Amino acid sequence: MATQVTLKILRYDPEKDKKAHFETYEVEADPLDRILDVLNTVKWYKDGSLTYRRSCAHGVCGSDAMRINGRNRLACKVLVRDVGGDTGKKIQIEPMLGFKILRDLVVDMDPFFEKYKSIKPYLINYEDAPASSERLQSAEDREIFDETTKCILCGACSGSCPPYWSNQDFIGPAAIVNAHRFIFDSRDQGSDERLAILGQGEGVFRCRTVYNCTDACPRDIPVTKAIEQIRRAMLYNR
Amino acid sequence: MSTETKTTQHQPADPVKKINRRWTRSGGRPRPSSNFELFSWYFFRISGVLLLFFALLHLLIMHLINNVDVITYQFIAERWASPLWRTYDLLLLVLALTHGLNGVRVLIYDYIHARGWRTFAISVLYTVGILFLLLGAQVILTFQPQLQNVAPK
Ligand code: SF4
Ligand code: FES
Secondary structure (H helix, E strand, O other), rough: OOOEEEEEEEOOOOOOOOOOOOEEEEEEOOOOOHHHHHHHHHHHHOOOOOOOOOOOOOOOOOOEEEEEEEEEEEHHOOEEEHHHHHOOOOEEEOOOOOOOEEEEEEEEEEEHHHHHOOOOOOOOOOOOOOOOOOOOOOOHEEEEEEEHHHOOOOOHHHHOHHHHHHHOOOOOHHHHHHHHHHHHOOOOOOHHHHHHHHHEEEEEEOOOOOOHHHHHHHOOOOOHHHHHHHHHHHHHOO | OOOOOOOOOOOOOHHHHOOOOOOOOOOOOOOOOOOOOOOOOOHHHHHHHHHHHHHHHHHHHHHOOOHHHOOOOHHHHHOOHHHHHHHHHHHHHHHHHHHHHHHHHHHHHHHHHHHHHHHHHHHHHHHHHHHHHHHHHHHHHOOOOOOOOOOHH
């Protein structure tokens, strides 16, 4: 049931191009193919210079977040028919906004991971664990931060966030989500440090509740809600 | 003492010191270590809810119940004869102005990144804001109703 699919891809080669520009490709694809498969078809049979990141191809590694028809998605989780590619609609593929383009669909994620590291994304506990057991936690306490444990650091949320686009210092939703994961963990003792970091000018208060992050997250994490919970924690726990 | 749990002597890091930590490579601005952003955010919500009440009532009285053509010097003078309405108008002035200024401040922080320009914009904003606040407050507080002296139309 292969059909003709038209892709419009934003291309940029730092060695040749002054500016990024769109190029159009016509390829055969099945409505049930993923966008990643279609990109592979282009790369393998049409234009080997097309560059993009991918690894697991199953929505786990978070390396192929990109802007598909204006929305940040994982190319390996969107089907051709999801975006109407089988009905003759053009599929527009761009690198995520808010990041520097390195080449084609590959963006510079370094600042993103700097911000991620700045919120101390590891367990902080100043007491040694009981020698005979692990640090225990009730199922209810685990439930509190369950959603934010699911993040795969794809960057789709931060790259969809207008304050993030306009302000390169804003820490961004992804870092906040990962701070949330530890702030509300009953075994962690670093909440004060993290809340102090997020309470600065470029922390949670740069969020304008646009909800783009919630729409973009491939793991269905309620990102905006997590940000709001952190603000409330700041308000009530002072 | 339990032999199972040894407590080591780590001191939790001083959160105020952590405030100066940077996460980008784009050059530093000193950050205030206060709760200013939290306060500003909270104030936004509170003033927003209050303004809903104050501004709507103001519109109702000044534009719907009383048509614009009955609002004369006489009308205002009578209204401001009561300290209650002066307080009401003063509150409306302060809330609307600070709520608006806070909004513009946030916009400036979103879109003006160069340090000098940002300082300039914030200074202009605060100067204009304080000026308007003083002017408005001065009128509301020092206005002397002169009911008799108003020449009839
Ligand atoms: S919160 Fe969701 S969108 Fe953001 S980085 Fe994590 S998985 Fe990606
Ligand atoms: S390739 Fe791993 S998430 Fe898509």
